[in-house]
Amino acid sequence: MNRCREFEVAISAVLEAGEVLMRYFKNKNYHITYKSKFGKSPVTDADIKSNEILKKNIVSAFPDDGWFSEETADDMLRLEKRRVWIVDPLDGTKSFIRGVSEFTISIALVEDGIPIVGVVYNPPGEELYFASRGNGAYLFKGDTLRGLKNLNVEEIKDYRFYASKSKKSVKEAVIIASRGEIEKNETLKNLVGKFGEVRFRKSIAYKIVSVAIGWADALVSLSSKNEWDIESIFKSTLLLQNCRY
Template sequence: MPLEPIDLDLEFLKTTARRAGDAILEVYGTEFAVDVKEDKSPLTEADRRSNEVIVAALTARYPEIPVISEETRTLPYDERKKWERFWLVDPLDGTKEFIKRNGEFTVNIALVEKGEPVAGVVFQPAADRLYWAARGQGAWLSVEGGAPESLSGGPHYRDADSVVVVASRSHLTDEVKDFVTSLETEGKSVEFHSSGSSLKLCLVAEGAAHVYPRLGPTMEWDTGAADAVAREAGKQVLNWETREPLAYNKEDLLNPWFVVE
């Protein structure tokens, strides 16, 4: 059965992402401490503040819709497996980039229905770049509060003679190297575009890159919002092995290897 429609307020989601970004930037300009979570990943006061802003806003505006957030991820599968609609939040994706102060970190808010991301907002506070999308409403980018630009991606990498791959040249896995070698064997020239956090998916969505092979671990909250943007921009976010779209609210919230193309 189809889900009951909700009043999806994209302006509210964009404002919430910006408010969370403001909270992050307040910490960004200070000498902040870095804690280490159980999985050895870093955690800062900015993560906590952003999470508080987003979760409070979502639960006040949509009290009937549950939230999965990176910072509140302990919900057992038995409790969430019946959820047909929920928010998927990464309050600060790219904490390592935040710590390095390179600006490549994002706020991510996605709405997931029946395992698919149907709306998403990705905000890069340090550059004031705001991406958003909703099913059937297209994907959009606003830079520094400017007029929205419609995103439709670029050509598929198979159709390009020169391919821009989103990857870090200094951290190329053997699998990504093999992927690049296969492109070069086909006679294509390959250029690397390095970026942090969910921005990598957004770069493909906006046509700044052709393909993003993610042949390493990520979690559902790392990709949900940007996945929605990529899909509405006409791109695909596919399981590397099965070529099926990424699924959400799995028993294990770890994503498989995937490719954005």
């Protein structure tokens, strides 16, 4: 598989960060601060520690690449780099604080503006999604995830996933949306009512990869997104580009 070094570093980094997040998640031993005076953007010690682990692993392995993370002061020199790592060290912080297990760590490597590597990890569910441009999309869960380091390239190929075929009609389709958005927006409520089923997940990255694996057919969101949210869409695009229909 191409990009083996990038995968090795990125996957090792998210697994290490995931262990730390789970300790915070179980013990609740973190402080919460807010980026906004309105209390809309919480950040915890877990966010910061996860970011430190990811940056340490990735930047030390690829010192010439750019770095862009929600929890790192932006260095505009990244705009001069051909390759940039775009990171959300804890996507779904509000869910994390509430004790909801639907949070993720998400990473994308973009080269000349094109996503070439994507990794999304949900630590509580032990779900690791990863893909590289032109080499397929993969999902490891539970025991297979724990045995990942012992698998050879041929065995890894057995875990490639393919997006399910689209439903024949809107009435058969499954859509992912935010429960809060639906409750607050009558137009969105009417829209999702036209679909066969509405499902809910918290992290935007988790929602997106859920579409990639066929758990749902589409995602709708009306809330504004930051750059570190949009990079999750990069990864989803990468995952879907690597799936055969």
